[in-house]
Amino acid sequence: MTRPESLIALDFGLRNIGVAVGNSLSRTAQPLTIVSARDGVPDWSVLTALTNEWKPDRIIVGHPLNMDGSASELSQRASKFARQVEGRLGRPVTLVDERLSSREAKALALSQGHHGDFAADPIDDHAAAIILTTWLNDL
Numbered sequence: 001m002t003r004p005e006s007l008i009a010l011d012f013g014l015r016n017i018g019v020a021v022g023n024s025l026s027r028t029a030q031p032l033t034i035v036s037a038r039d040g041v042p043d044w045s046v047l048t049a050l051t052n053e054w055k056p057d058r059i060i061v062g063h064p065l066n067m068d069g070s071a072s073e074l075s076q077r078a079s080k081f082a083r084q085v086e087g088r089l090g091r092p093v094t095l096v097d098e099r100l101s102s103r104e105a106k107a108l109a110l111s112q113g114h115h116g117d118f119a120a121d122p123i124d125d126h127a128a129a130i131i132l133t134t135w136l137n138d139l
Contacts (some may be wrong), residue, residue, distance in 0.1 A: 005057040007052060008050065009100070009102040009132035010085065011124045012062055014040045017047075018124025019052040021054055022132045024139060029132035031125035040077050048060075051089045059091045062098030094135065101130040 004025035011018035017037050022029035032054075035046045051059075061082040064074045079095065086093040105127040110116060114123070 006055060007058055007060055007132060007135075008054055008056040009060040009096075009128045009135070010062065010081075011101070011128040011131055012040065012074075012081050013037065013043035013063070013124055014074075016122050016124040017042050017123075018128035019047075019050060020125055020132050021056070022129070022136065024136060027133075027136040029125045029129040029136065031123075031129045034122055034124045040081060042070065047085070047089065049129075051091065056091055059085055059093045060096050060135050061085060061093055061131050062101060062128070063095040064098055067069070067099060070113070083130075096131055098127070098131045098134070101127045101134070104130050 004023055007022045007024065009020045009022070009029065015037055017035045019032045019035060020029050035042050061078060062129070063078055064072065066072050082093045082095050088097060093126050105123050106118060109123045114121065
């Protein structure tokens with residue numbers, strides 16, 4: 001068995017990047033925060049501060065593939081973002097297939113009473129937690 005890892009997951013988006021934390025020992029993930037982005041470019045100082053605070057061993061980045069598994073413009077941008085995260089934050093990065101994570105996060109939020117205006121009340125941090133849970137379940 002490999003040693004337990006502390007993890008941060010990022011749900012890449014053009015306006016928001018959801019952040020979740022978790023660890024491989026308990027195989028749990030929890031939403032943490034949402035970092036605003038401008039055309040996919042985050043406030044790197046916020047991501048750096050979160051990395052310094054949580055000290056993850058690995059960063060998981062959602063990879064938004066098309067339903068048929070092919071790459072899209074957004075998945076190519078997420079791959080580039082993952083390379084930038086690894087270079088800027090100095091942690092290994094793993095891309096994880098995130099197909100349906102946003103839909104799952106929305107359905108869960110609605111079942112818990114969310115009013116449905118996801119632009120005004122985004123749930124990208126919950127999508128990041130689902131992405132991290134997906135990775136943890138595949139261990």
